[in-house]
Amino acid sequence: MNPVAFRDLLRSVLLSVLVLAFAAPARADTPWKLVAAYPHDPAAFTEGLFYLDGVLYESTGLEGQSEIRKVALKTGEILQRRVIDPPYFGEGIVNWGERIVSLTWRHRLGFVWKLSDFTPLSDFRYEGEGWGLTQDGHSLIMSDGSAQLRFLDPDTLAEQRRITVTWNGRAVDRLNELEWVRGEIWANIWYDTHIARIDLATGAVIDWIDVAPLLKQAGVSDSEAVANGIAYDAKTDRVFVTGKNWPKLFEIKVGK
Numbered sequence: 554m555n556p557v558a559f560r561d562l563l564r565s566v567l568l569s570v571l572v573l574a575f576a577a578p579a580r581a582d583t584p585w586k587l588v589a590a591y592p593h594d595p596a597a598f599t600e601g602l603f604y605l606d607g608v609l610y611e612s613t614g615l616e617g618q619s620e621i622r623k624v625a626l627k628t629g630e631i632l633q634r635r636v637i638d639p640p641y642f643g644e645g646i647v648n649w650g651e652r653i654v655s656l657t658w659r660h661r662l663g664f665v666w667k668l669s670d671f672t673p674l675s676d677f678r679y680e681g682e683g684w685g686l687t688q689d690g691h692s693l694i695m696s697d698g699s700a701q702l703r704f705l706d707p708d709t710l711a712e713q714r715r716i717t718v719t720w721n722g723r724a725v726d727r728l729n730e731l732e733w734v735r736g737e738i739w740a741n742i743w744y745d746t747h748i749a750r751i752d753l754a755t756g757a758v759i760d761w762i763d764v765a766p767l768l769k770q771a772g773v774s775d776s777e778a779v780a781n782g783i784a785y786d787a788k789t790d791r792v793f794v795t796g797k798n799w800p801k802l803f804e805i806k807v808g809k
Contacts, residue, residue: 582763583750585807590770592629593795593802597622601646601655601686601730602782604793608632609784609802612646612655619643621655621671626793629802635671637664645686645730647693649707654693656683663710677710679703685731687738689753694738696731700724702738702756716756718749725749725758732783734792741781748783748794762807764794771799 601612609624616639623633637643642658652674653666659682665674685696692713693705704713718725718740727743737759738751746765749758764780771778775798782795782802795802 582747583760583807585762585805587767587770588791588804588806591627591802591804593799594624594629594631595798595800598797599730599782599795599799600644600684600797602784602793602795603646603648603687603732604784604786604791605648609793610646610648610653611782612643614643614658614797616640616642619657621646621653621666623671626802633671635666635673644683645695647686647688649688649693654686654707654710656686656695658682658684665710679710679712685729685740687731687733689733689738694731694733696728696740698727698729698743700726700728702728702731702751716753718751718756718758720749720758730781730783732785734783734785735790739783739785741779741783743781744779746780748780764803764805767794767803767805768796770803771796771801773799 598614600614603610609626611622611624613620619637619642621635622631624631641660644656644658646653646655651668653668655664661678663677667674681697684698687694693707695703695705700718701715703715706713718728729741729743732739738753740749746763746768748762750760752759768780778796778798780796784793792805792807793802
């Protein structure tokens with residue numbers, strides 16, 4: 554990124570933080586506690602994450618380093634991987650039936666893979682950028698770096714509708730990695746340690762989860778090593794979070 558673009562990005566991020574700080578009503582973040590820490594590949598520039606049948610599925614970004622992986626939770630061992638060839642920059646992933654659907658950042662192109670062995674099945678097009686993906690059992694839900702979430706038909710991958718995510722009536726942009734948790738959409742915010750808990754029907758942020766202590770515990774100092782990656786084990790009500798190039802993945806218990 555050139556200096557002018559970085560300056561403009563930094564200005565935008567700071568402005569967003571100030572808007573949230575001064576416009577939002579007083580709030581207390583959702584309480585949580587650390588349950589466990591697991592190994593995580595520090596070379597993984599995490600863009601997408603989900604948990605299914607005892608293992609994690611993860612997508613990594615950066616051109617020439619993008620992959621889809623099946624990862625053992627307790628050891629961090631990569632059990633299976635599929636390289637996404639350049640020039641594509643891998644982004645969010647989600648499962649649907651026997652398939653994995655994945656996005657790329659700026660090529661307006663997504664891919665469909667066989668869940669069992671990552672065999673490529675097809676591809677699809679969308680407008681704008683691709684960031685995060687999750688699903689609610691009815692639709693795939695996609696972020697594009699803005700304050701909007703797109704709902705896609707899981708079979709045709711055509712866009713059905715959008716909602717705008719807001720906090721105190723103001724748009725919350727830079728929505729990144731997504732996860733469906735207990736009937737809510739949870740979203741990482743790029744360059745922020747807060748996870749937004751989003752009401753599916755209205756797009757309003759219900760509350761926030763601040764994972765700043767985990768960033769410190771992960772021991773990363775690179776400004777690009779942001780919190781990004783949420784996975785939910787619905788069977789045992791476990792939440793896992795990590796970040797780009799974090800050497801650890803954390804299990805947390807959210808709520809009192």
